[in-house]
Amino acid sequence: MNISRIFTIVKKEFIYGSKNFIFIMALVMPVGITLVISLLVGTLFSGKPRLGIFDQGSSQLTVKMSQQDYLLTEIYSSEELLRADVERGALDMGLVLPMDFDSQLQAESDTSMDLLVWGESLLKHRTLLAVSLIRQIIDVAGREVPVNAELVLLGEEANIPWDVRLFPLVVIITIFLGGMMVPATSLVEEKVKRTYRALLTTPASLVDILTAKGLTGVILALFSGVFILYLNNAFGAQPAMLITLMVISSIFAAAVGIIMGVLVKDINTLFTIMKSLGIFLYAPAFIFMFPEIPQWVAKIFPTYYTLNPIIELTMKNASWADIATDVYILIGLTIALIGVAGFLARRALDADA
Amino acid sequence: MNWQTIPPLIQKDLTIFFRNRFYTLITIMALVAYIGVYYAMPDRVDEIIEVGLYAPSTSAEAAKMLEEDGISFQLFESEAALQQAIVDEEIGSGIAFPENLFQDVAAGRKPTVHIYVPSDVDNDIKDAMKVIVEAMTLTLTGRSLNIEANEVILGRDMAGEQVLPRNRMLPLLAVIVLMFETMGLASLLAEEIQSGTIRALLVSPMGIRELFAAKGVVSVSMVFFQVVVLMLVVGALEFEPLIIITVLFLSALLVTGIGFLMGAAGRDMLSVMAWGILAMLLLGVPSFGVIFPGTMTAWAKFIPSYYLVDTLHQVINFGAGWPQISNNLLLLLGWDVALLFVGVAVLKRKFA
Numbered sequence: 060m061n062i063s064r065i066f067t068i069v070k071k072e073f074i075y076g077s078k079n080f081i082f083i084m085a086l087v088m089p090v091g092i093t094l095v096i097s098l099l100v101g102t103l104f105s106g107k108p109r110l111g112i113f114d115q116g117s118s119q120l121t122v123k124m125s126q127q128d129y130l131l132t133e134i135y136s137s138e139e140l141l142r143a144d145v146e147r148g149a150l151d152m153g154l155v156l157p158m159d160f161d162s163q164l165q166a167e168s169d170t171s172m173d174l175l176v177w178g179e180s181l182l183k184h185r186t187l188l189a190v191s192l193i194r195q196i197i198d199v200a201g202r203e204v205p206v207n208a209e210l211v212l213l214g215e216e217a218n219i220p221w222d223v224r225l226f227p228l229v230v231i232i233t234i235f236l237g238g239m240m241v242p243a244t245s246l247v248e249e250k251v252k253r254t255y256r257a258l259l260t261t262p263a264s265l266v267d268i269l270t271a272k273g274l275t276g277v278i279l280a281l282f283s284g285v286f287i288l289y290l291n292n293a294f295g296a297q298p299a300m301l302i303t304l305m306v307i308s309s310i311f312a313a314a315v316g317i318i319m320g321v322l323v324k325d326i327n328t329l330f331t332i333m334k335s336l337g338i339f340l341y342a343p344a345f346i347f348m349f350p351e352i353p354q355w356v357a358k359i360f361p362t363y364y365t366l367n368p369i370i371e372l373t374m375k376n377a378s379w380a381d382i383a384t385d386v387y388i389l390i391g392l393t394i395a396l397i398g399v400a401g402f403l404a405r406r407a408l409d410a411d412a
Numbered sequence: 413m414n415w416q417t418i419p420p421l422i423q424k425d426l427t428i429f430f431r432n433r434f435y436t437l438i439t440i441m442a443l444v445a446y447i448g449v450y451y452a453m454p455d456r457v458d459e460i461i462e463v464g465l466y467a468p469s470t471s472a473e474a475a476k477m478l479e480e481d482g483i484s485f486q487l488f489e490s491e492a493a494l495q496q497a498i499v500d501e502e503i504g505s506g507i508a509f510p511e512n513l514f515q516d517v518a519a520g521r522k523p524t525v526h527i528y529v530p531s532d533v534d535n536d537i538k539d540a541m542k543v544i545v546e547a548m549t550l551t552l553t554g555r556s557l558n559i560e561a562n563e564v565i566l567g568r569d570m571a572g573e574q575v576l577p578r579n580r581m582l583p584l585l586a587v588i589v590l591m592f593e594t595m596g597l598a599s600l601l602a603e604e605i606q607s608g609t610i611r612a613l614l615v616s617p618m619g620i621r622e623l624f625a626a627k628g629v630v631s632v633s634m635v636f637f638q639v640v641v642l643m644l645v646v647g648a649l650e651f652e653p654l655i656i657i658t659v660l661f662l663s664a665l666l667v668t669g670i671g672f673l674m675g676a677a678g679r680d681m682l683s684v685m686a687w688g689i690l691a692m693l694l695l696g697v698p699s700f701g702v703i704f705p706g707t708m709t710a711w712a713k714f715i716p717s718y719y720l721v722d723t724l725h726q727v728i729n730f731g732a733g734w735p736q737i738s739n740n741l742l743l744l745l746g747w748d749v750a751l752l753f754v755g756v757a758v759l760k761r762k763f764a
Contacts, residue, residue, distance in 0.1 A: 149706030186482025
């Protein structure tokens, strides 16, 4: 295996392959699906209230507001910048705190602050920001809240919102569209255009070519996957482990893509196989969508082991111990698939010779 | 210019376009789908937090004291009824005050207020509900803070008359319809260049000006027709129809120029689609500034579709008229001239 040759082929794949429809779709489709899901289940327009603070002193209120997870808080270095961002709608509310805000509050003297409100901000966002300010000011002023507020959770936890149910489907489509379809299409196109044989007559070996095709798919799947996680705010508590898992899952998908690319002779057959195989690839995501189906059924499908650890990490903040078994199975399956891909490619080459 | 040579070419192009089942199907299905997406989206803005309230003996007074612009309270006769309403998903959350709230607070005791939320609600909402209750009980118990908040509303105050999410989406839908249609025509053009039929046409009595005029008419009319149908069905033509029609026509010219460029760059349907998706992404950028306000800065004005998007947004969502959008239309016209000129020049070089 020659690393420099592999990267030369990868570079070629990105320069010429990027004009390919599948290549573009691998990047665009996951974003499109996320957008459509967000639109249909109504999460797109119901973001967190956004607050900007220009603190002329160093108030504790600024620190406390920044710690509220249900708000997006940004600190500004000038009132002009804050005002400009409120005016263009980047913030729902801007807060200008005077120099001695905390000391005035604690002395119970008359205190004032300027609130800049964006005209198009939702009433509920304005209210939530206002009550949050009141609540944190109570703390800064050193006053006591007159009641204990106790949360009581009602109903069954199995009631999963639809945006959560559909998320695994987006993840699996992202990984397989880039990871599997790009190498498969690229290999089949090389065969159709008869450049596959020409490529094999260059100093690049069969392993170099297949690795480069697979690596292109892995890079693409990883890029789209990370972007989708970012869009869905789903990095969880262990982003490094999550990205490692995305890499392994992308290699798994790329190995499947290489096998298909080696076995299939034209694009139409490839798409027909994809249509038939699709249900098996995406089955775990469909099973996850309906909690009424026994969830063990999903474990029958190999793609479950690419999907489940990612979902556990992103949505349940699982630990390594929770996902270790699935990850070991995924690594085993991936190694086996790489072996099968290599064997089939060699056999196809020998048969052609 | 030999005008008589143009109609047969238009007829030929339309016949070839509709003979391509992929584009014909995509054209019809996509238009229906965009209209469907528009109507599937919420037709109201959910800007009030609705909370169930159980406050024994003082319900009405408590609700009146607590009610703010952004929160409305639905009163319940018992704590059990409130809980059941949340389980039945009739209301998103609820607050239950204890029997002697005011007396307990006055006596220096710290009574417990129960906040009921569904178990699947996310942590942000749980935290927010707790903060709402803690801050409001301060008002309820007459312990308000001695702070003067100088509130200034920047921009037009849209409280209570927010722009509908689906109307924020409309400029993006318009851009997608415009671009998808252009891809079909660009791929026809690309295939004609590759197969050499364009050169064959030029040896006929048809000149190069007639050729571009015919291609331009086909493109503009197809694109313009569909985007007008979209606007008509979603009711956008109720607002200043002449402005909307003008901006759509100018946009049809714009994408025709881009279509000429794509036709020159592509070799076949797949490569034109790849270029087309890239162009669509770029032209779609300004519409994301409408969907997610505050995400765009002034650089979006360098993207020609900004003037389509901004005009539609201003007219449909804010009732703007000719004085507010005339600059947009002029700049869009400028882009049209520039892109059509470049598109024609590049295409001429391609088959010269």
